[in-house]
Amino acid sequence: MTDNSAKILKSINPVRIILPVAIGIAVTAYLMYREYEPGSLNLLTFSIQTAFWLFVSILLMATRDFGYMLRLRILSEKSLSWKKVFNIIMLWEFTSAITPSAVGGTSVAVFFINKEGIRLGKSTAIVLLTSFLDELYFILSFPALIIIAGGLTLFSISPEATALTWYKNPFILFALLGYSIKLIYILALSYGLFVNPRGLKLLLLWIFKLSFIRKWRPQANESGSELIQASNEFKHWPIKKWIRAFMATAVSWTARYWLVNTIIIAFFGLRILDPEGHFLVFGKQLVIWIMMLVSPTPGGSGFAEYAFHGFLGYLIPAGTGIAMAFIWRLISYYSYLIIGVFILPKWIKKHITKQ
Template sequence: MTDNSGKIIRSIRPVRIFLPIAIGLSVTAYLLYREFDPNSFNLISFSGWSFFWLLFSFALMAVRDFGYMLRLRILTNKKLTWRKAFNIIMLWEFTSAITPSAIGGTSVAIFFVNKEGISVGRSTAVVMVTSFLDELYFIFTFPILLFFLGRSDIFVLDPSAPAIPWFQNKFFLLALGGYFIKLIYTLILSYGLFINPRGLKWLLLMIFKLPIIRKWRPQANESGTDLIQASREFKGWPLHQWMKAFWATFFSWTARYWVVNTLIITFFGIRWLGWEDHLHVFGKQLVMWIMMLISPTPGGSGFAEYVFKEFLAAFIPAGTGIAIAFLWRIISYYPYLFIGTFLVPRWIKKHFISHKHKIESSKNGSF
């Protein structure tokens, strides 16, 4: 962990916010230019209730962050204070916002948790379990939502277009592929966490002997060791603690997805969509999330706005989609960039510069 400190600190430099902001604003400006129609904004109404729903959108993001903080405190047996949990979540989100989604930030998250006073082993276990709970949310929520909707048009851009077979629907195939990847990953992780972590590590090392992936064998060995540590920490955890952690996860992710629904209510009124439509929007966001995971841009900048505009076009009046998408990103993405910009330097100063100064002072005082 110590050896990687310099590399991790360089990866979270606040100056890195400029790239995702530039990409996001450029794509937004281009799409606005293409679809701009002054008449379409006549459909937008703003009243006292609109202001309430807009504030509620921000409140949902606060609920999301609170749920993540609560989960960290549960998983660390309250060894993290609320302030430390807040720092970790904001730094974690900042890192996710300035790096491509496909890269992930597990090692960085472990680093943040460890620097807030949790041992490396426990930090590793906590981050692995958060990943497990996040995947579990998607695995349970997606099929339940499909069952209640009883329809498959969450996988199409235009519901009025002629129906096509499922095997020709690229969005359905992408969602199905993503779902099974998450399911397989969760099953393997469950086996390692709760049944046989050493056996899974041995299997990983055997697989990574293959010539084509041999160069990643050290990382596989490290992941296997992390899994053993996580199993040791959480295998005997009581059921009620697992339920607390899962419900914190459930409310966090659900609050995040419902931001879009509240934004639609904000500008088009509560009667614009029925409850089934709201579930439909929620389901489309689950599909969008899979698509955003493969985005090559930092935090999905540009890509997220485009996908939002195209995928939710059936629920937002033509000509207003990109404007609503931009507001969605202002609420759910850009705050983490700006909070991180102020928090990172103070956090580095506290944990590295001040710490180094204290060590040097203690050494000088000993002579």
């Protein structure tokens, strides 16, 4: 096993789930203690309707994963089987769940795809292109939601908060920071993938001559080389294949953003939100995911619960916000930790230990 492989395996050690779980539970418990109102949890009754809509919530997450799997099949030109893309997506989500949202990194995803039989250059190209498609969805949908829902309404934490000046709303500032990072990233990646990959590599190497980031210059050189490989792989793709890959991306993220809507319906019924309210909840989820980009905790743990409680809590009965946030994270986050713990040891035994 190479030093790089050993380093990657250390970074995805299942033991690392302890930290995000501990942070998430601690923040949930603290918010529950601070915000609890006697009798409020009695509103969360379980019925056939609850079971049905929670099942729909799980189906949405399955649809989200299917969209990711379909996209990997398209990008790999069907050289990856459905079983292989399932393992890759689950391990990819597990890795994202135990590393800070702000850190990210493509090396682990490239590692997973490469070990499933795709040559290294193509694996790198696939991961960079999935990142490009994800960011493109965010970049296009975020301003559209602001125009449709209204910026102040989308970022409000209460009906009265819409009167606040935009720079006094911390959620707007977090979202703008996250969106700016994504916009800069996708502009640089687009330039490197489709216009001048060698030029972008030279620019990266020039930037990383600065003393305070010079120690990361080797990684910048490696990333630039990967970008050149990715450009050679995909710049001659037909438009039809690009559309299919982007549609799979859109289906995946849209399914994820409808999740909270179905959880609210599960416990409070269809009438709690009007059509505009459901669209507002959908938009707020996208904003939460953008804000999580700047979270220093693994998988946004703790920050996500806090943002949900403060950002969506006023749309549902008082005192139930943190409980709903926990259910949301249980389905959309903790489930990947559990699945990853079961899949990872078998995957390592098959692809690393035997080799």
